[in-house]
Amino acid sequence: MEIPELLAPAGDLEKLKAAVVFGADAVYLGGKQFSLRERAGNFTLEELAAGVEFAHARGVKVYVTVNIFARNRDLDDLPTYLKQLEQIGVDAVIVSDPGVLTLVRETTPGLPVHLSTQANTTNWKAARFWQEQGVSRIILARELGLEEIREIRRQVTVPLEIFVHGAMCISYSGRCLLSSYMTGRDANRGDCAQACRWRYALVEEKRPGEYFPLEEDSRGTYILSSRDLCLLEYIPQLVEAGINSLKIEGRVKSIHYVATVVSVYRQALDAYRADPGRFRVRKRWLEELGKVSHREYTTGFFAGPPVRAAQGAVDSIYLRPYTFTGVVREYDPARGLALVEQRNRFARGEVLEVLLPGGETFSFTVTGLYDENMDPVDAAPHPRQRVFLSLPRPVLPWSLLRRREEYKD
Numbered sequence: 001m002e003i004p005e006l007l008a009p010a011g012d013l014e015k016l017k018a019a020v021v022f023g024a025d026a027v028y029l030g031g032k033q034f035s036l037r038e039r040a041g042n043f044t045l046e047e048l049a050a051g052v053e054f055a056h057a058r059g060v061k062v063y064v065t066v067n068i069f070a071r072n073r074d075l076d077d078l079p080t081y082l083k084q085l086e087q088i089g090v091d092a093v094i095v096s097d098p099g100v101l102t103l104v105r106e107t108t109p110g111l112p113v114h115l116s117t118q119a120n121t122t123n124w125k126a127a128r129f130w131q132e133q134g135v136s137r138i139i140l141a142r143e144l145g146l147e148e149i150r151e152i153r154r155q156v157t158v159p160l161e162i163f164v165h166g167a168m169c170i171s172y173s174g175r176c177l178l179s180s181y182m183t184g185r186d187a188n189r190g191d192c193a194q195a196c197r198w199r200y201a202l203v204e205e206k207r208p209g210e211y212f213p214l215e216e217d218s219r220g221t222y223i224l225s226s227r228d229l230c231l232l233e234y235i236p237q238l239v240e241a242g243i244n245s246l247k248i249e250g251r252v253k254s255i256h257y258v259a260t261v262v263s264v265y266r267q268a269l270d271a272y273r274a275d276p277g278r279f280r281v282r283k284r285w286l287e288e289l290g291k292v293s294h295r296e297y298t299t300g301f302f303a304g305p306p307v308r309a310a311q312g313a314v315d316s317i318y319l320r321p322y323t324f325t326g327v328v329r330e331y332d333p334a335r336g337l338a339l340v341e342q343r344n345r346f347a348r349g350e351v352l353e354v355l356l357p358g359g360e361t362f363s364f365t366v367t368g369l370y371d372e373n374m375d376p377v378d379a380a381p382h383p384r385q386r387v388f389l390s391l392p393r394p395v396l397p398w399s400l401l402r403r404r405e406e407y408k409d
Contacts, residue, residue, distance in 0.1 A: 023266030124155035166249025256324035347379035
């Protein structure tokens with residue numbers, strides 16, 4: 001039995017390291033150009049080399065997105081960039097454009113190519129075509145159901161990857177012109193303004209300024225905004241269907257999101273590997289997925305055509321029950337002190353929760369809090385401020401701190 005690879009997003013070098021520490025088998029990321037997430041932190045060549053070194057030292061693979069729909073002007077600089085990626089030692093590039101695929105084959109013929117979901121592969125004939133073009137993996141369209149995926153698997157031998165968690169685009173396989181039309185920012189070149197997440201109301205042509213509500217609350221309505229994908233409960237079916245890689249969306253999400261979601265899916269895959277016949281989704285895994293900033297969850301198209309209620313989050317958009325407050329950088333067992341890099345304000349007397357690499361959590365009340373000179377302080381209010389924090393038990397570097405909103409001042 002082959003357990004699928006767990007593939008995590010890495011919007012920057014810190015998120016790459018967090019994904020690796022919390023259990024990813026591979027990460028995907030973008031450089032400063034040719035990537036469909038221009039607003040992510042993304043990687044310089046130097047950062048990319050450091051990320052590859054960190055990941056490879058821990059047995060984790062690195063895939064680089066080169067998945068824009070290229071214009072003629074892009075073709076001039078691409079060969080040099082591809083050669084640089086090959087020299088750095090990335091494990092594959094992700095492409096969607098046939099011209100870019102041809103350029104990879106001409107410039108770096110030994111570099112494996114994964115076909116992006118942007119190519120919207122929705123049937124086995126298309127999958128077989130791409131297999132014959134020599135791609136090393138196909139990332140299937142998100143609009144497919146389980147039976148369609150099974151049929152594609154029966155017809156091709158190329159490895160298959162699917163998205164299992166994260167934001168879903170309201171447009172077909174992410175091909176959208178709404179952002180370009182409304183803001184001039186081209187989603188197909190990595191600069192989506194996420195116009196589908198904006199609030200909308202209905203206006204009749206002859207009644208300008210008169211807005212008709214669409215099941216809206218005081219904040220408006222989100223009729224174009226899809227709920228987030230979550231296929232955790234379908235891990236047995238995904239393994240049985242022969243999927244080779246399970247992909248988490250989120251290169252523009254926080255380190256807290258990346259670490260938490262990767263941790264949950266890592267635990268679930270390991271539990272399935274250990275005892276497939278008795279695998280059950282544990283309540284605490286679902287609780288963990290509920291602690292990150294997210295829209296309400298849906299299974300998308302996987303279990304059949306989505307009903308309207310599963311897709312249209314009309315009365316709210318994001319659920320944020322927890323606030324991410326800090327990252328543990330070091331731990332001194334002799335003094336029971338953790339060096340914490342602050343991400344959101346926290347203070348003495350608050351109850352914080354710790355997420356450890358491996359998925360274990362515990363809560364404690366903040367008592368001992370000190371600045372870097374070991375002078376007592378009442379709070380850590382400054383972005384990325386480093387403080388020492390007394391903890392009731394040992395922790396590992398990269399452990400994350402968070403606070404339930406009911407504890408917030």
